[in-house]
Structures are given as structure tokens and as C-alpha cells.
Amino acid sequence: MTESSPAAFKATQPSATQLLANLDSAAGVVLHKAATLSDDDLRSASALPSWTRGHVVAHLCGVANALARQCEYAVRGEKIDFYDGGYEGRTQAIEVAAGHGAAEHLRDLTGALDRVLTDMRGLADDGWQLPISYRDGVIYDGGLALWRELVIHLSDLELGRGPETWPADFCRHLFDFLQARVPAGLLLKFQPLGLPSFTLGNGGAGARTVYVSGILTDMAAWIAGRTPSLDSLRAEAAADAVDLPELLPWPAAVAPK
Structure with a gap:
């Protein structure tokens, strides 16, 4: 049977x-969990190859500050690079901060999340549509990015x-x-088990069709490059x-340079 392009x-x-409510909730959980980490915990491996938990927390701090900067420039009618120093600056900042102690990590992460969420709470309704340099989008897109980062990297902390x-x-x-x-x-x-089916992909003549069954969260984990935690996918x-x-x-x- 020939598949039509969906x-x-x-x-x-x-x-x-x-x-904003989703961001407040996700940030609250991240900070609650981060507060339980000791210096030794932060030196332990995360779910991400070659990254400790300290690397993950440092990355979250960097993303939050980067998105706050996007907001702060956008409300002035300006754009700025996502990371100070580009991709190299991002990588260097993570490596420098990864080895910090638990108290410093928690202080920096709390400050970064408070900064970006305060900026976003202060937006007028049309402020969410102000242009930013991140993906050539608007502040709303930056908010979605922060949601992804908080939820996914919390899982990476294991x-x-x-x-x-x-x-x-x-x-x-x-x-x-x-x-x-x-x-x-x-x-x-x-x-997905108990939910309506859906299709991803462009299809076209000669397209290969693969059916994936299982639990919705396992499907989302797989498409996000994470290990499905319930091992349900077939x-x-x-x-x-x-x-x-x-x-x-x-x-x-x-993009890396």
C-alpha cells in the first residue's frame, strides 16, 4: 500500500x-533537586556522555542567563548573540563552572532562573512576540526552549x-x-498506548514506514535522544x-565554529 505524505x-x-506556569513549575523542581546535591554528587557522572552532574547544572545556569539576556535586549528593541563568545564561550563557561562546589552551583542556578523568570513575568502580552536572535524567533520561542532544557536536563541529572x-x-x-x-x-x-496514533516524517515516493508502539513518555524520550525509562518501545x-x-x-x- 502506498503511503500518502502526511x-x-x-x-x-x-x-x-x-x-510561564510550566516554567515556574519546572524551575521549582530543578532547584529542589539541585539543593539535594553534595559536592561529591556533582562530581558524579550524569546521563550525558563525558558530563558530570556539575556540567549539567552549569549548562542550565548558562542557558537561563542566555535567555534572560535575549529578553533584556529584546525589550530594548535589540538583538544579541545567544551566548557571550558564541559556542566556544558556552563550552568554556561550562567547563569552568562544572567543578564548583554545591553551594556555588545552587547560588548561581537560583540567580539565573530568578533572573530569566522575572524578565518573562514582566512581559506585556505582546512582549512574548518580540524578536530575539535565538533561532531567529521571538521571546515565546525562548520560553519553550527553557522549558525543554529544564525538563530534559533534570532527567539527565538522574x-x-x-x-x-x-x-x-x-x-x-x-x-x-x-x-x-x-x-x-x-x-x-x-x-502510543491508550492514545491516538500520529505520524512524523515527510514521506514521499518510496518512503519507508516504521511503526513504533509503546508508552508516550518512552516515545518522547527516544525522539529527544534519551533512554526510554519504561522500556516499552517496539x-x-x-x-x-x-x-x-x-x-x-x-x-x-x-553552531560550533
């Missing part, structure tokens, strides 16, 4: 008010908040944002069991 999956995006805790609306947002990871010529037909193509297909890299916001 319409792109499109999640219903949260309103600015709901997004502190009992894995992908199985991701809310359904967050999972749907990830499928929308990460459609770019599906290679050309591949259709992914997701069949893939099938042409009525045969197959391995999950390889996906393209995460769509980077800042």
Missing part, C-alpha cells in the same frame, strides 16, 4: 500564561525524575519541535520486528 505533526502550543515523569503536553511539544530529527524518506507512525516495518531507526542530530541552536 501533514506535519503539530502540537497545540501553550498560551504565554500557561508556558535524581529520580526520568522521562516517565514528563507531562503529556511536554511530550507533544517535543514531537512537534523534534520532527527535524526524522530522516528524509522515513515515516514514523507512533502508536518497532515494526512490513510486519516484521525491527530496531528503532537512527535519527538525525538534535537541531542545534548554536
